[in-house]
Amino acid sequence: MSSTKDRLDVGSKVTLPQDVDIRGHVTIGTGTVVHPKAAILALSGPITIGASCIIEENVTIINRSPSPLVIGSHNLFEVGSHIEARSIGDHNTFEVKSRVSSQVAIGSFTTISAGCAATAAGTRGYTQEELGDLLGDDDEEAEAGLKVGARAMKRTPSGATETILEEGEEGEAGEGGGEAVTAPSAAPVVTLPDYTVFTGSVGVWSGQGRLQEEALHAKHLDYLRQAMSPLASQLPSWSKLDQLSKSNKVVLRDAFAKDSKRFDTYSRHFQGDRNKDISVLLDFSKNLIDEEIWATLLSLAKEAKVEEQRDAMFNGEQVNASEGRSVLHVALRDLDDDFKGKDKVEGVDEVIPELKHIRDFSEAVRNGQWTGYTGKPIKSIVNIGIGGSDLGPAMVCEALKPYAKRDLDAHFVSNIDGTHMAEALRVCDPESTVFIVASKTFTTQETITNATTARDWFLEHAKDKKHVAKHFVALSTNVKAATEFGIAKENMFKFWDWVGGRYSLWSAIGLSIAIVIGYERFEEMLRGANEMDRHYASTPLDQNIPVILGLINLYYNNFLGAQTHAILPYDQYMHRFADYFQQGDMESNGKFITKSGERVQYQTGPIIWGQAGTNGQHAFYQLIHQGTKLIPCDFLAPIETQNPIRGGEHHRILLSNYFAQPEALAFGKTEEQVREETTSKEDLDNSFLIKSKVFDGNKPTNSILFQKLTPGTLGALIAMYEHKIATEGFIWGINSFDQFGVELGKVLAKKILPLLSADAAKVDAEKHDGSTSGLIKHYLANANKKTSS
Numbered sequence: 001m002s003s004t005k006d007r008l009d010v011g012s013k014v015t016l017p018q019d020v021d022i023r024g025h026v027t028i029g030t031g032t033v034v035h036p037k038a039a040i041l042a043l044s045g046p047i048t049i050g051a052s053c054i055i056e057e058n059v060t061i062i063n064r065s066p067s068p069l070v071i072g073s074h075n076l077f078e079v080g081s082h083i084e085a086r087s088i089g090d091h092n093t094f095e096v097k098s099r100v101s102s103q104v105a106i107g108s109f110t111t112i113s114a115g116c117a118a119t120a121a122g123t124r125g126y127t128q129e130e131l132g133d134l135l136g137d138d139d140e141e142a143e144a145g146l147k148v149g150a151r152a153m154k155r156t157p158s159g160a161t162e163t164i165l166e167e168g169e170e171g172e173a174g175e176g177g178g179e180a181v182t183a184p185s186a187a188p189v190v191t192l193p194d195y196t197v198f199t200g201s202v203g204v205w206s207g208q209g210r211l212q213e214e215a216l217h218a219k220h221l222d223y224l225r226q227a228m229s230p231l232a233s234q235l236p237s238w239s240k241l242d243q244l245s246k247s248n249k250v251v252l253r254d255a256f257a258k259d260s261k262r263f264d265t266y267s268r269h270f271q272g273d274r275n276k277d278i279s280v281l282l283d284f285s286k287n288l289i290d291e292e293i294w295a296t297l298l299s300l301a302k303e304a305k306v307e308e309q310r311d312a313m314f315n316g317e318q319v320n321a322s323e324g325r326s327v328l329h330v331a332l333r334d335l336d337d338d339f340k341g342k343d344k345v346e347g348v349d350e351v352i353p354e355l356k357h358i359r360d361f362s363e364a365v366r367n368g369q370w371t372g373y374t375g376k377p378i379k380s381i382v383n384i385g386i387g388g389s390d391l392g393p394a395m396v397c398e399a400l401k402p403y404a405k406r407d408l409d410a411h412f413v414s415n416i417d418g419t420h421m422a423e424a425l426r427v428c429d430p431e432s433t434v435f436i437v438a439s440k441t442f443t444t445q446e447t448i449t450n451a452t453t454a455r456d457w458f459l460e461h462a463k464d465k466k467h468v469a470k471h472f473v474a475l476s477t478n479v480k481a482a483t484e485f486g487i488a489k490e491n492m493f494k495f496w497d498w499v500g501g502r503y504s505l506w507s508a509i510g511l512s513i514a515i516v517i518g519y520e521r522f523e524e525m526l527r528g529a530n531e532m533d534r535h536y537a538s539t540p541l542d543q544n545i546p547v548i549l550g551l552i553n554l555y556y557n558n559f560l561g562a563q564t565h566a567i568l569p570y571d572q573y574m575h576r577f578a579d580y581f582q583q584g585d586m587e588s589n590g591k592f593i594t595k596s597g598e599r600v601q602y603q604t605g606p607i608i609w610g611q612a613g614t615n616g617q618h619a620f621y622q623l624i625h626q627g628t629k630l631i632p633c634d635f636l637a638p639i640e641t642q643n644p645i646r647g648g649e650h651h652r653i654l655l656s657n658y659f660a661q662p663e664a665l666a667f668g669k670t671e672e673q674v675r676e677e678t679t680s681k682e683d684l685d686n687s688f689l690i691k692s693k694v695f696d697g698n699k700p701t702n703s704i705l706f707q708k709l710t711p712g713t714l715g716a717l718i719a720m721y722e723h724k725i726a727t728e729g730f731i732w733g734i735n736s737f738d739q740f741g742v743e744l745g746k747v748l749a750k751k752i753l754p755l756l757s758a759d760a761a762k763v764d765a766e767k768h769d770g771s772t773s774g775l776i777k778h779y780l781a782n783a784n785k786k787t788s789s
């Protein structure tokens with residue numbers, strides 16, 4: 001029946017499930033959401049649908065006429081509505097099972113109520129055939145339409161002539177006049193005036209509440225966009241990758257032999273555009289990809305709407321939907337106000353003043369103006385925090401040690417194990433130590449207990465509570481709890497709920513960093529991260545370094561069965577980098593529920609691990625080279641070392657290993673090569689020995705070579721991984737920004753704690769499982785023993 005060629009033009013941010021029936025030439029405008037099982041049938045002329053419309057399940061929109069059917073923006077087509085209108089303006093609502101015939105033109109702000117039919121007909125009922133013609137339905141539906149249509153007309157108080165206007169006539173809302181059109185086939189077009197409420201009896205909407213209605217419509221759209229994201233595995237490129245991963249077996253040895261330009265094709269260089277010293281080369285050519293796999297991975301990112309989700313994040317939308325929060329750690333480092341969308345979010349305007357607070361305090365501590373209660377300058381700081389309130393500052397203070405104030409000791413106490421605090425206090429002097437209590441929530445058991453211990457220790461020496469103000473500061477979003485702990489208002493550094501714990505080192509949580517390396521350097525790190533933010537926000541997918549890293553990892557994770565991913569920095573200063581991203585990645589993407597509440601049918605976040613080269617080489621690389629598991633690795637190294645001792649020889653040896661390992665992993669060593677190298681006849685006859693020396697190769701790696709580990713470069717590298725993690729989460733359809741998975745254990749620990757000072761009978765009464773009860777009772781039976789050694 002279709003006389004037009006099938007052609008679909010879709011604007012950005014359109015949600016269009018696979019099972020929508022689309023025929024002929026259809027254009028769908030930006031942000032429109034189409035539900036499954038809807039049908040848009042341009043059977044003769046084209047159909048153009050405007051922006052931000054919602055087209056629900058089983059809605060049918062048909063154009064049988066050769067002239068275009070143009071539908072405006074912000075229209076809502078509810079379940080089962082059947083639309084063959086001549087044209088439709090903006091902001092209309094077609095309620096459940098409503099109908100509009102092809103001879104009716106709808107203006108704007110009209111409501112066709114549930115079950116009503118807007119036709120160009122009079123009050124008489126139609127014959128079945130007429131209705132069939134009119135609505136193009138099957139018999140059963142046509143019959144239903146007949147009844148509905150008739151009822152709607154009969155309920156019209158002064159007859160259908162009130163609603164139906166002849167073509168070209170100016171419709172005055174609620175006014176009578178005009179002839180009823182009696183035969184659908186001969187009927188001219190009638191226009192429903194703006195603000196008509198077509199309920200069967202004609203109504204005119206006053207227009208009041210229009211803004212509320214628009215706001216509701218916008219919320220409805222947002223909700224649908226979130227809820228309707230299909231599972232990644234339903235996207236066309238996913239199935240294709242599944243098939244390609246089985247059929248396209250990439251052998252790196254052959255791939256490089258065949259293509260002398262492979263390195264050029266699969267490497268990208270990132271340079272800061274404001275800080276030119278930031279230079280990062282990503283070589284991803286030693287991955288098990290070919291042209292088709294790579295192109296399909298990029299298509300997957302498109303289909304999963306990575307760019308739209310990324311933009312929503314930068315724009316301050318509540319992408320952390322389970323907690324109803326924006327995700328704006330990027331705002332903490334947007335010092336030149338590059339991302340305007342963030343400004344509407346509460347608290348964003350406080351970022352700069354809070355940075356000034358950090359600057360003033362850190363400078364006062366560093367230059368000796370801030371003194372302890374006896375007038376001594378500060379010699380030690382102790383950051384008390386855990387998770388995101390510890391790992392980030394601790395990692396960065398290690399990574400940027402070359403910039404540190406060396407006569408100031410920084411300690412990081414996180415573990416509730418008293419040993420951690422005891423060892424720190426052992427080397428601190430209460431008169432010259434500042435304790436930084438870092439906790440987003442200020443309720444974390446470990447942190448509050450450790451902080452209380454530190455305060456008791458301090459007061460044992462200082463005696464007077466008023467001295468606490470000189471020695472304790474708090475970094476938190478929970479000002480009330482920090483005040484209750486006894487922290488003076490001026491010693492509080494705040495941040496906001498749109499900063500996730502594992503993304504908080506850029507906020508007040510970075511105070512220890514600013515004290516250790518100085519505020520200027522801290523800001524340099526923020527600006528370095530912002531360089532990567534701008535790159536991520538605006539670079540096409542195939543040039544976008546975080547996107548590339550995310551897609552490559554996703555390929556191994558979802559199609560080649562890799563369970564883990566190793567981060568291997570060849571820079572001793574980065575020895576805590578992998579630990580940091582263990583939280584960054586695993587807490588972000590270790591989720592099985594998608595944003596629409598479905599259980600994923602595929603793997604999500606990998607296990608992240610690693611340590612600084614070359615130590616790892618002498619520990620676990622054996623398994624990467626010759627074990628049975630696929631372990632994709634990132635190798636990172638600086639071109640320039642901070643410590644060129646022995647004329648740079650150490651660094652050259654380090655880098656020779658950095659270059660050698662990915663080469664060995666990729667190309668391995670064949671049995672033939674082993675035999676060629678073996679000179680002893682005895683060894684050649686020892687097939688076990690020969691086979692043990694074979695390296696299969698084909699082990700994938702990324703090589704990330706940066707100029708020097710400066711604050712700016714470190715900032716960019718951290719942001720690069722943050723955005724890689726976000727990209728994967730966007731594709732998997734999960735919320736990378738909550739962490740409910742850490743809660744259950746905390747709740748149970750609170751229940752168990754009192755039992756550890758109780759007796760076995762109480763343990764039984766609490767009805768824990770047999771194993772847990774058995775363990776607790778064993779503890780109780782032995783808790784008072786004192787081991788002599």
Ligand SMILES: O=P(O)(O)OC[C@H]1O[C@@H](O)[C@H](O)[C@@H](O)[C@@H]1O
Pocket residue numbers: 386387388389438439440441442443444447501502587739742
């Ligand atoms: O900073 P807070 O509120 O003390 O939280 C510390 C850590 O607490 C953990 O429970 C969370 O999983 C982490 O995300 C968080 O960083």
